[in-house]
Structure formats: C-alpha cells, structure tokens
Amino acid sequence: xxxxxxxxxxxxxxxxxxxxxxxxxxxxxxxxxxxxxxxxxxxxxxxxxxxxxxxxxxxxxxxxxxxxxxxxxxxxxxxxxxxxxxxxxxxxxxxxxxxxxxxxxxxxxxxxxxxxxxxxxxxxxxxxxxxxxxxxxxxxxxxxxxxxxxxxxxxxxxxxxxxxxxxxxxxxxxxxxxxxxxxxxxxxxxxxxxxxxxxxxxxxxxxxxxxxxxxxxxxxxxxxxxxxxxxxxxxxxxxxxxxxxxxxxxxxxxxxxxxxxxxxxxxxxxxxxxxxxxxxxxxxxxxxxxxxxx
Amino acid sequence: xxxxxxxxxxxxxxxxxxxxxxxxxxxxxxxxxxxxxxxxxxxxxxxxxxxxxxxxxxxxxxxxxxxxxxxxxxxxxxxxxxxxxxxxxxxxxxxxxxxxxxxxxxxxxxxxxxxxxxxxxxxxxxxxxxxxxxxxxxxxxxxxxxxxxxxxxxxxxxxxxxxxxxxxxxxxxxxxxxxxxxxxxxxxxxxxxxxxxxxxxxxxxxxxxxxxxxxxxxxxxxxxxxxxxxxxxxxxxxxxxxxxxxxxxxxxxxxxxxxxxxxxxxxxxxxxxxxxxxxxxxxxxxxxxxxxxx
DNA sequence: CATGAGTATCAGTATTGCTGATGCTAGGTG
DNA sequence: CACCTAGCATCAGCAATACTGATACTCATG
Numbered sequence: 215x216x217x218x219x220x221x222x223x224x225x226x227x228x229x230x231x232x233x234x235x236x237x238x239x240x241x242x243x244x245x246x247x248x249x250x251x252x253x254x255x256x257x258x259x260x261x262x263x264x265x266x267x268x269x270x271x272x273x274x275x276x277x278x279x280x281x282x283x284x285x286x287x288x289x290x291x292x293x294x295x296x297x298x299x300x301x302x303x304x305x306x307x308x309x310x311x312x313x314x315x316x317x318x319x320x321x322x323x324x325x326x327x328x329x330x331x332x333x334x335x336x337x338x339x340x341x342x343x344x345x346x347x348x349x350x351x352x353x354x355x356x357x358x359x360x361x362x363x364x365x366x367x368x369x370x371x372x373x374x375x376x377x378x379x380x381x382x383x384x385x386x387x388x389x390x391x392x393x394x395x396x397x398x399x400x401x402x403x404x405x406x407x408x409x410x411x412x413x414x415x416x417x418x419x420x421x422x423x424x425x426x427x428x429x430x431x432x433x434x435x436x437x438x439x440x441x442x443x444x445x446x447x448x449x450x451x452x453x454x455x456x457x458x459x460x461x462x463x464x465x466x467x468x469x470x471x472x473x474x475x476x477x478x479x480x481x482x483x484x485x486x487x488x489x490x491x492x493x494x495x496x497x498x499x500x501x502x503x504x505x506x507x508x
Numbered sequence: 509x510x511x512x513x514x515x516x517x518x519x520x521x522x523x524x525x526x527x528x529x530x531x532x533x534x535x536x537x538x539x540x541x542x543x544x545x546x547x548x549x550x551x552x553x554x555x556x557x558x559x560x561x562x563x564x565x566x567x568x569x570x571x572x573x574x575x576x577x578x579x580x581x582x583x584x585x586x587x588x589x590x591x592x593x594x595x596x597x598x599x600x601x602x603x604x605x606x607x608x609x610x611x612x613x614x615x616x617x618x619x620x621x622x623x624x625x626x627x628x629x630x631x632x633x634x635x636x637x638x639x640x641x642x643x644x645x646x647x648x649x650x651x652x653x654x655x656x657x658x659x660x661x662x663x664x665x666x667x668x669x670x671x672x673x674x675x676x677x678x679x680x681x682x683x684x685x686x687x688x689x690x691x692x693x694x695x696x697x698x699x700x701x702x703x704x705x706x707x708x709x710x711x712x713x714x715x716x717x718x719x720x721x722x723x724x725x726x727x728x729x730x731x732x733x734x735x736x737x738x739x740x741x742x743x744x745x746x747x748x749x750x751x752x753x754x755x756x757x758x759x760x761x762x763x764x765x766x767x768x769x770x771x772x773x774x775x776x777x778x779x780x781x782x783x784x785x786x787x788x789x790x791x792x793x794x795x796x797x798x799x800x801x802x
Numbered sequence: 803c804a805t806g807a808g809t810a811t812c813a814g815t816a817t818t819g820c821t822g823a824t825g826c827t828a829g830g831t832g
Numbered sequence: 833c834a835c836c837t838a839g840c841a842t843c844a845g846c847a848a849t850a851c852t853g854a855t856a857c858t859c860a861t862g
Contacts, residue, residue, distance in 0.1 A: 215581055217509065232809060242852055247810060249850095257588045264809060265859060272588045275787075278669055279584035283577065287509055290573035294551045294566045365724060372666040375572055430659060493569075526840060536821055541841060546819095558840060559828060 215256060217287055220280045222249040223261065227277060230267045282373050285346060289374040292351030296493055305497040306335045308344035308353035311418050311443040312461055313486045315382055318357060321504050325497060332497055338443055340417040342371060348489055349374050354498035355490040361386055361420045361428045361460065361482050368487050369427060375492055381505045382486040386420070387463040387474040389452045397473035404477050408433030413457035415440035418448045420460040420484070428482050460484075509550060511581055514574045516543040517555065521571060524561045576667050579640060583668040586645030590787055599791040600629045600647040602638035605712055605737040606755055607651035607780045609676050615798050619791060626791055632737055634711040636665060642783055643668050648792035649784040655680055655714045655722045655754065656779050663721055669786055675799045676780040680714070681757040681768040683746045691767035698771050702727030707751035709734035712742045714754040714778070722776050754778075 225235040226246060236246040254261050259272035269277060305325065309318075314336070326334045337344075337353065341360070347353035360368045367378060388407060390397045404425075414422045414436035422434045438456050440448060445465060452459055453471030462484035466474030488505055490498050519529040520540060530540040548555050553566035563571060599619065603612075608630070620628045631638075631647065635654070641647035654662045661672060682701060684691045698719075708716045708730035716728045732750050734742060739759060746753055747765030756778035760768030782799055784792050 215511065215585065217511065233807085243809075244811085244853075245851060251810085252850095257585065259588050259592060265807095267809095272591050275587045275591065276584060279580055279587065283580055283584070286573055286577055286580075290570060290577070291509065291551065293569045293573065294553050297566050297569065298553060366660070527838085537840075538822075538842085539820060542819075545841080559838095561840090 215253070217284065219249045219253050220276075221284055222246055223253055223273075223276065224280050224284065226250060226262060226267060227269050227273065232267065282371075285349060285373045288351075289349035292349065293374075293491060293493070295351060296491060296495070302496050303331060304333045304335075304354065304495070305501065306337070306347075306353040307355055307357065307501075308337050308339065308347040309357035310341045310344055310359050311338055311445050312359040312465055312484070313344075313357035314338070315486060317382065318505065321501060325501055325504075329497070340443060341421075345370060345373070345376075345489065348376065348491060351491075354495050355488060355502060357381070357486060357488055359420075359462065359484060359486045360424050362424075362485050363428060364481055364483050368485060369424060370487075370489075376489045377492060377494075378487050378489045379506060380485050381488050383483045384462040384464055385476045386460055386482045386484045387466055387476050389419075389449065389459045389461060389466055389469070390473045390475060391453050391455050392471050392473050393455075394473065396475065399475055401478040402475045403479040404429050404482070405431060405479070407458060411435075411437045411457045413438045413440050413448065413451060413459045415442075415448050415459055417441065417443045418445050418459075425460060429480055462486075509547070511578065513543045513547050514570075515578060516540055517547055517567075517570065518574050518578065520544060520556060520561060521563050521567065526561065576665075579643060579667045582645075583643035586643065587668075587785060587787070589645055590785060590789070596790050597625060598627045598629075598648065598789070599795065600631070600641075601649055601651065601795075602631050602633065602641040602647035603651035604635045604638055604653050605632055605739050606653040606759055606778070607638075608632070609780060611676065612651060612780075612799065615795060618798075619795055623791070634737060635715075639664060639667070639670075639783065642670065642785060645785075648789050649782060649796060651675070651780060651782055653714075653756065653778060653780045654718050655776050656718075657722060658775055658777050662779060662781050663718060664781075664783075670783045671786060671788075672781050672783045673796075673800060674779050675782050677777045678756040678758055679770045680754055680776045680778045681760060681770050683713075683743065683753045683755065683760055683763070684767045684769060685747050685749050686765050686767050687749075688767065690769065693769055695772040696769045697773040698723050698776070699725060699773070701752060705729075705731045705751045707732045707734050707742065707745060707753045709736075709742050709753055711735065711737045712739050712753075719754060723774055756780075 222235065222239060225239055226232055229235045229238060232246045233243045236243040250261060257272065260270050261273040261276060262269055307322065322334060326332055341358045344356040344358055348356040358368065358370065362368050388402060396402060408431055412422055412434055418440060422436055425434055426432060436457065440451060445461065448459055449469035449472045463474055463476055466472060488502055490502055494502065516529065516533060519532055520526055523529045523532060526540045527537045530537040544555060551566065554564050555567040555570060556563055601616065616628060620626055635652050638650040638652055642650045652662065656662050682696060690696060702725055706716055706728050712734060716730055719728055720726060730751065734745060739755065742753055743763035743766045757768055757770055760766060782796055784796055788796065
C-alpha cells in the first residue's frame with residue numbers, strides 16, 4: 215500500500231475516471247491503471263467498478279482510511295518542516311466563519327500594528343479545512359467553533375497532535391424565522407426542536423451531527439443542505455422558512471427576519487477553540503497567549 | 509515517505525541500533541542505513557543521532573506520526589480483509605483487565621454453549637493493545653474501561669473508525685491502604701486527593717492522564733509506575749503504601765489491606781465500553797447485541 | 803452496427819532498492 | 833597511547849520496479 219498509490223486511488227474516486235485522475239496527477243492513464251491494479255492485487259479485492267468508475271464496498275472502506283492517512287503524512291512532513299524554518303515573519307490564520315470574534319479580530323490587528331513587517335493573513339473556510347491547513351502547515355493557527363457541553367472540548371477530527379484550548383464561550387442560540395410560533399419565546403429546549411425542519415450547514419453553522427452528539431439524541435433531520443460559509447446568507451435562508459440552524463447568540467445580531475432564541479436545555483454552549491501545532495511559530499504563540507488570557 | 513521506511517525508522521528507534529533493527533526486519537544493515545538516509549534526505553532533517561542511536565528533535569516528531577500511521581495502514585488492510593472472509597467460527601475478544609465484568613463473562617459462556625463449534629478466545633492486555641488488536645483484525649471486539657463523566661464516551665486513541673458503546677457503568681472508587689487516615693470515609697472528593705501520592709498503572713487501573721482529563725485538573729503526580737495488567741498485584745502495592753489508584757468500586761472486593769472509597773466529586777463513573785469494527789463478524793455482532801441490551 | 807470514450811495490457815527503458823564487500827569512526831582495552 | 837572492535841556509511845552490481853507510449857479491448861450510445 216504505497217501512499218502514492220493511495221493518492222492515485224483517491225484521485226480516481228474523486229474524478230470518477232482513470233484518465234482524468236491521470237491528467238490531474240501528471241501521470242499517464244496507463245500508470246493510473248497499474249496503480250489501481252496493484253492496490254487491488256495487494257488487498258485482494260476490487261476497489262472500483264469500471265464504467266462508471268465507482269468505489270466498491272471495499273473501496274469505500276479503503277477511502278475511509280486513505281484520506282486521513284494522506285492528511286497525516288502531510289502533517290508529519292509539515293511538523294518537521296516547521297522545525298527547520300519557522301517563518302517568523304508570517305502569521306496565517308485559518309478559521310471557521312463563526313470563529314472570528316471581535317476579540318480575535320482586535321488581537322490580530324494589535325499583533326500587526328505591534329510588528330508592522332508581519333504578514334498577517336486570514337482565511338475563512340470550512341471547519342475541516344481550517345484544521346487541515348494547520349496540520350499541513352499552510353496556516354499557523356486555526357479557530358474553529360461548534361457546540362459542546364460547557365467545559366467539554368469540541369469534537370474535532372483527530373489527524374494528528376494539535377494543542378487546543380477554548381477562547382470563547384457564548385450561549386448557543388437557534389435561529390428561527392421571525393414569523394415562527396416559537397420566535398417570541400425567551401428560551402427554548404433543544405429536544406422540543408428535534409422534530410423541526412433543519413438546515414444542515416456544516417460549514418457556516420453548528421453541524422447537525424455535532425448537535426446530535428452534544429444533545430445525545432437522534433432527530434435533527436435536515437430538509438436542506440447549505441454548502442458555504444457565509445452566515446448572513448444562512449440567515450436569509452432561515453428567514454425564508456428554509457429551516458432552523460444554531461449559532462452563537464451574538465452572531466445573529468442584525469439579521470432581519472430572523473429571531474435568535476437561546477437554548478437552555480441541554481446545557482450546551484457555543485464554544486470557540488484555538489488550535490496550533492505543538493511547536494508554533496513565535497507570532498502564533500504570542501497570539502495564542504494573548505487570547506488564552508482574555 | 510515510504511511506509512516501509514517508516515517501519516524501519518520505528519524499528520531503529522526501538523532497537524536503538526541499525527544492525528539490530530536490520531536483523532529484526534530481515535534486512536541487511538546496509539538497507540536499514542539507506543532507508544534512514546533516504547528519509548533524512550526526503551525530510552531534510554537528521555532523524556537519529558548515531559552512536560548512541562537516539563531520535564533527534566525531528567525524529568521525535570516523526571515518531572509521533574509514524575506509529576499511528578503504521579497502525580492505521582494495518583487497520584485499513586484488516587478492514588478490507590474482513591469483507592472477504594469473515595471468520596464466522598471465531599470469536600476473539602481483546603480486553604483491558606478491568607473490563608471483563610461477570611455479565612460479560614456470562615454472555616461469552618452463553619455464546620459458546622449456544623454454538624459449541626465457536627472458537628472463543630479472550631486476551632487480556634493493555635487498553636491500547638486491545639484497541640490495536642481490533643483495528644488490525646487480530647480480535648473481533650474489544651472491551652476497555654476508564655473514567656469519564658456519566659454519559660460521556662471514553663477518551664480513546666482515534667486510529668480509525670470503530671463503533672463503541674457503553675456496556676457498564678459503576679461508581680468510581682479510589683484504592684487506599686487500609687491504614688490510610690481517609691480509608692474509613694464513606695466517600696471522597698477527587699480534588700482533595702490531587703496532591704496525594706499516586707501509582708500510575710495505565711494498564712491495570714484508570715490511567716492518571718485520563719483522570720486529569722476527566723477531573724479537569726492538573727496534579728495527580730505519580731511516585732511509582734506500574735507496568736502490567738494484574739489488578740490483584742496493584743492492590744498489594746496500594747496496601748504496601750505505594751500510592752493510590754482508581755478502579756471500579758466492585759473491582760476492589762476481596763482485596764486485603766485495601767480500602768475502596770467511592771468518589772463523589774466530580775461526578776465521574778467507571779465506564780466499560782465495547783468496541784467493534786463497522787462490519788463485525790456475526791458472533792461479534794450477536795455478543796454486542798446481547799450486551800447492549802443488558 | 804458503427805463509433806468513440808475510456809480502461810487493460812504489453813514491451814521497453816530508466817530508476818529504484820536490495821545485497822555483499824569494504825571503508826570509516828567512536829569508544830573501549832591492554 | 834596505540835590498537836581493536838563494534839557498528840554505521842558507502843559503493844558496485846544485480847534484480848525488481850515503475851514509469852511511458854503504443855495498442856488491444858470493452859462497454860455505452862446513437
């Protein structure tokens with residue numbers, strides 16, 4: 215199971231084609247075909263059906279492992295590269311949309327004014343992308359948010375050793391259309407909403423899967439999936455009766471047509487965590503220290 | 509970063525010698541030397557000092573990734589192998605010493621009598637070994653125990669997708685020598701014991717690291733490390749004033765010279781979980797189902 | 803049935819990855 | 833203090849491998 219072959223396999227599944235994967239990887243189609251054949255011979259199981267190219271049962275299983283494996287290989291390389299040349303003139307932050315609080319923004323700006331030659335960059339994207347960026351060394355630290363019990367850590371994909379700590383906790387709120395019968399309530403219980411229609415917005419809001427874990431309940435079926443990381447747009451969807459979503463209470467300020475009602479039960483909070491590698495660059499460590507104390 | 513080379517690297521570190529690693533792996537010393545040289549050239553960093561052979565800073569970092577990476581490669585292979593030929597005539601259970609409760613034992617025996625041709629095997633070992641055995645396919649299911657908040661999952665190393673659920677929860681108790689001033693108490697608060705002298709018995713009792721996480725506190729320094737999985741022996745050490753340890757309350761029954769006092773604060777339980785792969789063999793699934801309902 | 807898009811196979815070649823022999827160096831020994 | 837030796841590095845040579853490019857095959861489509 216050569217990592218190169220695994221990479222080829224993942225590309226083949228993603229492109230749904232041997233030839234397209236070959237182009238993407240800079241190989242010939244012949245090489246890709248041989249990679250897959252070698253993997254199938256090694257594991258003694260067919261991995262993809264041909265025409266159409268679809269992962270088989272065994273292929274699905276392999277995929278579950280292959281992606282994290284490749285990510286971790288990159289993480290290992292990045293960890294060691296950081297030891298050699300720690301770009302001290304750079305501060306790259308990867309964050310999920312709900313995670314860049316005013317306090318963080320202020321700290322970032324202060325770091326920049328304190329050291330004007332520091333190249334500060336912020337990249338907003340999906341939660342998993344932010345984590346990945348730190349693991350692979352593309353970012354120096356990540357800010358991710360989610361729902362959890364008051365002092366529990368966030369459930370994050372564990373692809374390597376990262377240091378994490380909370381930098382903010384706010385009440386968790388459900389976003390309802392202003393016209394919703396429950397919109398006027400001062401507070402709501404989450405179990406009462408399990409049967410409601412939800413929007414699954416894994417990047418922009420609290421993912422429903424995380425909500426199910428935190429509330430220890432099934433339910434929370436979604437009628438609509440929202441791909442993207444813009445919270446304002448999510449508010450528009452909620453206002454248009456697309457379904458419910460959960461975010462931090464302060465996040466909903468200024469959304470028109472949307473009511474944000476705090477959730478009292480179970481005792482959940484919206485928590486923002488800062489993640490950085492074990493051996494952070496100097497500017498990243500400083501920023502982390504600032505936010506830890508705040 | 510060829511997995512073969514990583515395997516060689518890990519072996520070199522474990523053996524503290526190139527030649528010994530070569531013998532262990534069935535290579536020549538020359539090949540091992542070339543593997544390490546290739547890795548160092550690839551990562552552009554020295555990985556081990558020579559004479560004595562010790563991991564460098566970069567080597568330590570690589571090790572943190574290499575071991576889980578190799579484990580997961582095995583897990584991937586095992587997952588796919590299970591699809592092909594699911595040994596339905598075998599039921600191999602790997603468990604941590606505190607995890608084989610009477611209920612589990614009874615269920616195992618019932619499974620055996622119900623299907624006399626079933627080859628039932630139980631292997632007791634360290635927690636991580638049990639998890640590893642299931643991932644690598646050497647065992648069909650694992651039973652592990654530990655401390656956690658009442659309905660939280662156990663903190664387990666995440667090296668792949670496993671299904672887990674609790675099969676037992678008992679009060680958590682601290683083991684004290686019978687002569688200890690606190691031994692007569694009906695109950696104890698964990699924070700009051702943070703400054704005590706502990707035995708770190710990561711295999712036999714609740715690991716101190718897990719206790720720190722569950723209690724959200726530092727402290728719990730150990731004065732003695734106990735390697736091994738025999739709980740009776742641990743009791744002897746406690747009785748001899750070697751330090752404190754925590755287990756499930758019923759576990760301490762019949763230990764002479766040892767007092768077991770339940771812990772009331774923070775609200776922690778001793779929890780036993782059953783782990784199995786996503787696609788368990790038929791006997792494993794049946795046993796899991798029996799224990800889930802119990 | 804003819805066509806085309808796409809995968810499998812094959813031969814050939816450059817590269818890789820071993821072994822076995824030998825060189826080199828640090829640490830121990832008389 | 834010179835020598836010895838255990839153990840890592842290096843080198844040449846050979847076998848296995850991993851690509852490319854050409855070609856054969858195989859479905860899905862009109």
